[in-house]
Amino acid sequence: MNRLKLKRLRGWMGIALGMAASVFGTAFAEGSVQTSLGSTASGEPFNQYLYAYDVTSQYIKTNNRPVYADILSSGEVINISLCGAVDADPLRIEIYNPSGTLVQTFVPIAGKGKIACNSTLSGPITTAYKYTTTTTGAYQIRLYNTNGGTADERYFKRFDITVTPNNSINPDPRLNSGRIWGRAWAFNGYETYTATGSTDSNYFVRVPGGRTGSEYIWKLDLNKFAGFRYDIIANSIGLDAPNSGYSAEGTASAAPLHPIYLSYPAQASSPPTLPPVISNFRFEGDGGRTFISPGNTVGMNDTGRFKFTGDVDGTYTITIDTNKDGVYGTGDRLLLGTSLASTETSVVWDGKNAAGTVLPIGNYNAELKVRLGEYHFVAYDVETSGGGDNNGLTVYRATSQTGTSNTQVYWDDVTKLPGKGGTSNLPSGGASGTAAGTHTWGNFAAGGLGDTRYLDTYVYGLVSSVLSSAVITNGDATITGKVYNDTNRNGVADGGETGIPSATLQLLNSSQAVVATVQADTSGNYTFLGIAAGTYTVRVISDSAVNGKTPTIPAPAQLTVAVTDTAANGNNFGFVPSADLAITKTDGVGSVNSGNNTTYTIRVTNNGPSSVTGAVVKDPTATGLNQTAAACTAVSGNTCTTAPTTAALQSAGGVTLPALATGAFYEFTVTANVTAASGSVSNTVTVAVPVGATDPTAGNNSATDTDIVTSLFSFPATFTRTTTTAEARAGSTTLLRA
Template identity: 40%
Template sequence: MNKLFRTVPFVTALLATSALSILPSVSMAEGSAQFGLTQRLVDNQASLAPTGTGDPVYGIDANSASQFVDIVTSGEVINISLCGAINDDDIAVQIFNPSGTQVYTNSATSGNVLCTDPMTGPLTNPFRYTTATTGAHRIVLQNTSRSAYGDSYFERWDISVTADTGTNPNPAVAAGRLYGYSWNMNAPTFAETASTDANLYALVPGGRPNTNYIWQLDLTNMAGRGYNIIANAVGVNTPNSGFSTPLTGNSAVYKYPVYLGVPAVANPQPSLSPVITGARFIDNANEDNGISPGFTPGVQDSGNFEFTSDVAGTYALFVDVNQNNIFGDPGDVFLLGLATVGANTVPWNGRDPNDNILPVDTYNARVSVRLGEYHFVANDIETSGGGVDNGLTIFQSDLAGALSNTLIYWDDVTILGAGAGGTSNRPLGETSGTAAGRHTWGNFTTTGFGNERLIDTYVYGLSTIASVAVAITADDTNTLIGADGSISSTPYILRNGSVSVSVTDADLNTSPTVVEQIVVSLLNDATGETETVTLTETGVNTGVFSGTLPTTFGTTAGSSNSGNMIAQEGDTITATYEDYQTSTGSQQTRTSVTTVAFDTDGDNVFDPVDLDDDNDGIPDTTEPAGDLDGDGLVNSRDIDADGDGIPDNIEAQPEGNFRAPLGTDTDGDGLDDRYDATNGGVAISITNTDGTGLPDYVDTDADDDGVLDAIEGHDANLNGIADRTPANADTDGDGLDDAYDTVVAPASGNAIGSNADLQNADGDSNRDWRDTNDDNDTLSTFNEDTNNNGNRADDDDDGDLRPNYLESSTADADGDGTSDQADPNDADPCIPSAFGTGCTTDTDGDGTPDSVEGPTADSDGDGTPDYLESSITDTDGDGVNDQADPANNDPCIPSAFGNGCTTDTDGDGTPDSVEGPTADDDGDGTPNYLESSIADTDGDGTNDQADPANTDPCIPSAFGNGCTT
């Protein structure tokens, strides 16, 4: 075991401190309790320059030998509790503010906490410093009694933050304030009893502004005795970055801070993946993508991978040496390094990881830019786990400390060799939350697998991949001629549809026996979201590659490289493929654009190429721009553009010449054959009834009569009130309100599927919504607003709930002599009067209608009109019908001769009605009722009624009494 290893410093700016809200007033202590009581912290001097022969050196600068504390509120107190190798060791502390100025120093002749303290209760005697500024404070810890690595350490150590000097720190609380760039540790042995299960947190820039990744390093039974812990972006320094290596001849550098708790200053993680453009491989003569390292020395022996990145992160370059379409498996070229914003150049000499020149051939390669990459390089740590699948792993943490699984990678085979006993899970990695995702090695002995080795374990966040082609050639030919490639993608997709992408390029068919894959990038030009799609060869040796990318509706960018593009109608998605070898020897960027579009009418012709988006028979170029009815659909996508419940197809066509759609589109241009001149149809002659402004289908009052079409088209009962109230809902999204819609789009007949009554009150050639005089009288509808309130429905002269504008003032539908407008019932001649012409009402039931008898005729002058006195009834039985009888209850009126009359004018006991008006028994010219049948005026023995000469006793006989003849 050789512990002589020096951590090379990586010069980098400290992470910017994010704006934080004020934290709760609690103690925030971190140290031995978090790392483990057996893990002794090497002091500053021993980290930099230990005095013992063979002592390891873990730091050569201030950062790698110090600790740091984040102060987020001025006035917070830094508390430091220390115990050296023994209780009586002298201790000393220095604190430097963020500007590098020493602001505090203190020392003691013994520890201010016992070396056997369990670190479970409050620490009551720390060094305390009240800060004057926010930011990272550097802390130098010294065991001044000792100087060798083997004993210049602290058995107990805690660095804490409290709100004030009156609060004692609680060492069990890991508040994410304490970090180091190199945790330099000294455990007592290699045994499991001296191992650590610490959870540490690397804070890595997220690449995007104000973003971070937080990675939790979950150590399990990690035993290394003397070791240090750092975090960086690439692992071991080039050329072996990404691999586990021997310690000899290799080194690793610190780059990122490692916290003992979730960092309080962390920012959220990024949501947008890197964007790679211009990825290619070019020889060092800048001619083509081929190099010839095995041909003329010094001529095109190497080249450069070139790409442009929109973020800083890491790059990973893979060359599929064995041409099995698996990138990064054993034997493949794997180059790892730091990517910068803008142009990046990575040299490559045509050799594999073991420095062998690749055979002459064309190879597919990958360029990947990754965010938040974190490598934990275990420096001479003999054991991790020490069993089976029980070693360290790495989780992703959010700001609250909630953990999530991630893919974790390591390769202990490529450089160390398969015989060394290590494992590799590249290129696919393993999930950190599984047994296979735990990097396990060693056996708790001084010769464990990690001894004298740098064992790399790494993770990364969002990434983007681009395909590149490289060629190893047999000579130094200047230009590589290839086949012209092409890319195509689905021209249009619906919301939530999938983009199908296809690339054809014979140059990519590098193996005739393997189904290969390439990667293309897709960019939402509107939001900037990028996705990469892996295209798979359609068969061995075809050179045709295809794949799909699903989309989900949304109005803002989603997380890049999530495998799903967020897009909405109008967004364009550009698929890009770099054709590295063309027929001219140049590199070409091939693109294809997919538009997310509506197919409003469901005719399988997308709106951008559909002449009639809503299939209403009116070409989109004819329909006015905008959304007249404000329903969220522009007029060209709205089958009822003015929202009156009458479909545009009907409103656009003239009265008496309606032509329904055929439902066929022979040439597939989106315009129904009925109206497509190309297919023998005749275009709609757009109707504008009022001759001003907009045509009927975008005019809410087509006839300009003051009554809206939404009423005039839906008033079957002619009461001036619309029969239907809009639902303010449009379930099928065709623009026709549900209250009127009878066909669910895009079914056949949708363009005219309305329940609009389209009534015609006066039965003329124009239905009401196009009729300026709905009742065809002498007044136009516009002028039938008697009360001048703009509401013609409340002007109703006859109170029949049918407004004046719908009832003619000149027509008499029932012929009763009263105009419809004044007649409460236009179908009943007896209303408003029984005397109306044609009314059959017969009040007195004599068979003669009142309308004939009239309202005033009084035949008998008794004050009761004839229509109330029957001409066939004789109430008093006097033989005179009531209509002619001035006294229907007096049989003596109008004549004493009426039946039943008891008048006896001559007083002879026989009523006149019996004697009759004309009977004259004695023929003397005086009727019987005037001559008594019992009186004998002349005393001649003959009664007057029988005596022709009532005063002459000699008549009728000379023998009459008193006759003197």
């Protein structure tokens, strides 16, 4: 019969027995039957021997492992049946109430508390020790084997702990109860790590879901799991830092945390429905720095902190892409721990990779995940899981004793154990029970991957993620400042003066070699990070952000900055736009008639290099002329859409023009009546850039048109009239003058 069928058969047997027991009252049992599923040991159906409460060794890492019984009704009875390594072993039972008070000590004897070491556990036990509870809650049970032997000899070949409604019901070890649990279980696998010492047992782990009243129930499904001596623990981070989230050598450590039931818990809540919400994920160095410099001055800014806030209790993972492959997974540095709702979490990073080596100078992307219901199963010194191809342990989300749903299962046996033959399924993991989600290793022999090493397998529920980055530099100082529009040209970044975004700046060392280049942000602010002590030149280079602008203070746009190991702030660069505005004015004639009108065409052209908004045109009154009208011309491309008024043109404030891009023009006409009777008339128009801009060519900012004035009835200055014959005879000649 294959293993899967065997498991199903035992599950059906448990259901049938439970139905029969319900007629007389239910016994809630657990013990050797549940922990030894799949035993192939000849003549030994229960090949997983429970170590005593106080046994520790180089293989059993957890100290003091009490067993707990959930009592749901006062007066329920705890039934305990034990056999040591041999029938004659002296045993002791201690029971503590939910308040932690010792309420009973009992030494099992034949007929009361002891069962035979070869018991088949195939029916109700009539010789159990019975303790009647007085309150509800979790009772603690400590089981001792005091045979005086070595740690490896102080175990129980048979154990069963059953909760019954009263004294009259005998415990049936074949029933699953969901009442018995521990934060750590330790076993001897039939004194061997070969296949005869393996187990296919299932364990059910209760993990808080983060949100009020929620939890996850995870089913650890062991398959051909052979460890000789091993313990079963559950926590949220796996190994203790700095190995959290990895499999690692046996010098690491792990601490138990979550309850591990031998069957689906009798009381279980639903998982949460809302994922975590993360805010303000960032990285900070010492003293407000945004970088660290672990390779520079020892003891100064060597470590930084990732910081964030979540809205729920959970587990965080910060994966730093230390190998810069764009994948947050195998080979990267992982920081793993727990976070509290609405409390800022601060996580230290020393600038090192997973191997403990300080990383080169550079920018390192980091991914933060906040995960709910995270469960890690860390196996120590377990030689084999599966022993074949993809047939090892896996984890499901449990909904009942037999009901499950798939989840993603993860492990990384590579990053901390390079070259040991391990695998990693990061970053994606694999679905429960599939080849990608089945953690398999070993071949039932010593010297393999699991031998004297910790191997971590983990799952989690709802998750949210965000990205940030961390910077490693070779110095501790910063140089900061702003590139801005110095509207009033006073060399001070006054309130209301906007920054110039994306300006490019260079940092030059004392030899005038460029050592760093940065761009200003959208507000014009810039920062050179991680600068070593020394004297530097900071300069703004010509690029699209400042082309067409003229520096105010400093001019040219460069500064000498001396730094020590702190921030050198306020190194600002002021600029004003530069636009060559040219103006022309003509009426197209050289003379005008007194009393008539003449029309002038005025054009303002922006020759660049900057666009300009708010240029001012003035056309003051002129002697001998009376402006009567102004209008926009119909020339294609003209930016004049609303005609100026003659009053505005002649006023002290003039007319403010709309935006003029480089090459754009503003053209209009002014009609004037010639009031001068003679001589000439001159009319001058001017244009000026707005405040905060500069015009590199002032000579074309004004234009004058001059015309000769003539009268409509004018005559030549003199003329000669010739007399007629009659007049001649009279002997008279007249000279006429105008």
